[in-house]
Amino acid sequence: MRFPEYIAKQLLAQQGITIPRSRVYSQEMDLHEMWSDLTKDGTQPGIIVKAQVLTGGRGKAGGVKLVRNESDLKATCDTILAMTIKKEKVMGLLFEELLQIDREIYISIALDRKQHKPIIMLSCDGGMDIETVASNTPERIMKMPLTEASCLRNWQLRELIAFAQIPQECKDSFANVCRKLALLFHAKNCSLVEINPLVITKQGQIIAADAKLVTDDNATSGKDIAAEFAYMSPEEDPMDKEAAQAKLNFVRLDGTIGCMVNGAGLAMATMDALLMSGASPVNFLDIGGGAKVEQVSAALDIISRTPGVKSVFINIFGGIVRCDMVAQGLLDALKLHPEWSLPIVVRLAGTNETEARKLLAQHPKFNLAASMSDGAKKAVELSKA
Ligand code: GDP
Ligand code: MN
DSSP states (O other): OEEOHHHHHHHHHHHTOOOOOEEEOOTTSOHHHHHHHHHTTOSSOOEEEEEEOSSSOTTTTTOEEEEOSGGGHHHHHHHHHTOEETTEEOOEEEEEEOOOEEEEEEEEEEEETTTTEEEEEEESOTTSOHHHHHHHOGGGEEEEEOOTTOOOOHHHHHHHHHHTTOOGGGHHHHHHHHHHHHHHHHHTTEEEEEEEEEEEETTSOEEEOSOEEEEOTTSSHHHHHHHHTTOOOTTSOHHHHHHHHTTOEEEEOSSSEEEEESSHHHHHHHHHHHHHTTOOBSEEEEOTTTOOHHHHHHHHHHHHHSTTOOEEEEEEEESSSOHHHHHHHHHHHHHHOTTOOSOEEEEEEETTHHHHHHHHHTOTTEEEOSSHHHHHHHHHHHHHO
8 A cells, every 4th residue: 555745754753763844734724824833943934835646756747846935825735736646636735844955865665576575775866766766877776685574784774874975973863764764664564665855954964855655455554554644545446445344355347247256266257258248347356255145235236336337247156155045145135225227147056056046037137147158148238238
């Protein structure tokens, strides 16, 4: 899960890394009070207004603006809030005190899949697009593998300090940033933490001026962070969430046929069968082994609301699950949702198949299929009718 800068920075701060004084924009906030607070000890007045998006390259796209006069603030906020950066709508704003930047350093920790280890990356070309540095001047990036627990040894810290030519008076605080970044990476099960730029100010402070954090999708840390900051990811499809709550494996696609299948392999095969019959699925859905009425009902409910759906193909193989139980689940679900108007094709094969067919034959809503390919064909025909 990817997190926007304002959350990544709070996590850095919790770990003990210095971040600029900042405020998150809200509609109700007093902009004047915010301005006074963030400019109170600056030698030259001004603040930085930063678009909150998940994509990189935001500064280049105009999403990071220096505002010198308070009278320009409102207009800048409105402009940035209305922006779309690389197809991403700006989700909010972060206001920050102006830093007096002496140097900009790039530092990150990412999972290196080849080495099966986290690696720390460091470059003196901070603030720039690191991919460009990597391809044009790779020697300007230092990469160092970490131990599994993301520990940095003292010799490693010394090498990092030497490579970045950190001035004597900043060495301790720089080493601290490295150590704490590694701790954060480990504690939150990250696949990436990045500070670009890590700024050395004219006053000799080390401050994280920008931050990025991505957690591993297989870890629960992403959910915990989202809950802590009441964050709703724009990447998360609300239907995915609903499906996850109903314990369904649901993936939205862009076709026309709703699919309800037990078992991921059969679900893939069903999608192929539909494609061969001339239409594509509107979703991938594995209802799993249980297929109880609640699940069947929730699954059909989600499918029926998926944009673009024209017909539904239910393809069940009764191995452990009994076909008659699924059939009963379908009948009960239909009782709960008399509003469902989509044509439904059902193919049931395996344990108690005959009983299941008998049950469903009573109901005109269900079009029974003789086989998987027959069912796919019927569902496609009905979707075009
Ligand atoms: P990005 O373009 O999305 O990576 O946004 P950054 O927060 O990294 O800002 C882009 C650049 O703005 C930095 O690399 C700095 O060179 C420049 N900048 C100048 N003054 C400031 C300041 O006070 N704060 C921050 N954050 N950036 C500044
Ligand atoms: Mn940046």
